[in-house]
Amino acid sequence: MSRFIAAGAVAAASVLLLAGCATASVGSGSGGAVVWGTPSPPAGEVLAQGTVMDVDGTVELCLGAIAESYPPQCRGIPVAGWSWDEIEGWETSGDVTWGAYAVRGTYGGSTFAVTGEPVMLALYDPIAPVDPTGGQPGTADEAALTEMQDAVPELIGDGFLASYPENGWLWVDVVWDDGTLQAAADETYGEGAVVVRSAMRPFD
Numbered sequence: 001m002s003r004f005i006a007a008g009a010v011a012a013a014s015v016l017l018l019a020g021c022a023t024a025s026v027g028s029g030s031g032g033a034v035v036w037g038t039p040s041p042p043a044g045e046v047l048a049q050g051t052v053m054d055v056d057g058t059v060e061l062c063l064g065a066i067a068e069s070y071p072p073q074c075r076g077i078p079v080a081g082w083s084w085d086e087i088e089g090w091e092t093s094g095d096v097t098w099g100a101y102a103v104r105g106t107y108g109g110s111t112f113a114v115t116g117e118p119v120m121l122a123l124y125d126p127i128a129p130v131d132p133t134g135g136q137p138g139t140a141d142e143a144a145l146t147e148m149q150d151a152v153p154e155l156i157g158d159g160f161l162a163s164y165p166e167n168g169w170l171w172v173d174v175v176w177d178d179g180t181l182q183a184a185a186d187e188t189y190g191e192g193a194v195v196v197r198s199a200m201r202p203f204d
Contacts, residue, residue, distance in 0.1 A: 034188040036155045039180040041109040045203040046176075048112070049102045049121060052082065056095040061103065061112050063175060063199040064161045071096035077175070081105070081114040089120035102126070104203050107176065116203075132195055138168030139192035145170050148189055155188075156181060161199060169195050176200045 050063040053074055062076035071093040084090060090099035102124040104116030140148065145165035152172055153160045159181075161173040170193060174181060177198045185194035 034184055036157075036184040036188075037180050039159070039176055039178040042107055042176060042178070042200065042202060044106070045104055045115055046107055046200040047102060047104050047203045048200045049100075049124070049126070050076070050199070051098055051100050052079065052090075052103070052118070054082070054084070054097040072098060077107075078111045079103075079105075079114060080111050087118060089122065107200055129197075129201075133167075133169060138170075139190065140165075140168050140170065144189075144193070148194065152185075152194075155184070169193065172196045174198060 048061065048063060050061050051066055051072070051074060053060050053062055053072070053076060059079040059082045060074070060076035061079050062074035064076070065074065067073040071091075084097060087099070087101075089101070090097055100121040101118040102121060103112070103114060103118045105112050105114045107113075142165075145168075148170045149163050149165060152163055152170070156172070156174060159175040159177075161175065163170055163172045165171070172181075172185070172194060174196060175198070177196050182194075182196040185196055
C-alpha cells in the first residue's frame with residue numbers, strides 16, 4: 001500500500017478530483033439549514049503550489065495527496081499551456097513526468113491555464129500567509145472537531161483537499177474559496193470554529 005505525502009504547502013489527507021463544490025445542506029447551530037454552494041472562479045491570475053503530473057501527455061496540477069510510489073500518482077486539475085521545455089527539477093519514469101512547482105495562471109473552475117513561468121518549489125520562497133485566527137484559540141471542543149472533520153469533505157465536495165484540528169479550530173484546505181465556503185462554515189458551526197484556506201491565491 002502506498003504512503004501518502006503532502007504536495008507543496010498544502011497538508012493533504014484526501015485525493016483531489018476537480019475543483020468546484022457540490023451543493024449540500026446541514027442543520028446550523030441556530031436550527032436553520034445552510035446551503036454550501038459553489039465558489040465563483042477567481043477573476044484574475046492565481047498562484048498555486050503543487051505537483052505537476054504528466055502522464056503520456058495528459059497534464060494535471062495536484063494540490064492534494066501524492067502517492068509515494070515510483071512514479072508517484074495523483075489526481076488533480078487539468079492543465080493547459082504546460083511545457084517542460086527550459087524547466088528544471090522534473091523526473092521521468094516510463095510515460096510519467098513530474099515535478100513540484102509554484103505555478104501562475106488562470107482558473108475557470110475546471111482547468112488551470114498557465115500564464116507565467118513555473119518556479120521549482122525547492123527555490124520558491126513565498127510570503128507567509130497571515131494567521132486568520134490571530135493566534136487565538138477556537139471555540140470547538142474535541143467532539144465537535146471530530147464531527148466537523150467527518151462532515152466537511154462531503155459538504156465541500158470535489159474542491160476539498162484536507163483538514164486537521166488544532167487549537168480549537170478545524171483547518172480546512174480547499175482548491176479555491178471566494179468566501180462562499182467560509183461563510184457556510186461560519187453559519188453552520190458558528191464563527192470561531194472553522195478556517196477555510198485556498199490552495200490557489202490571487203497573484204499580486
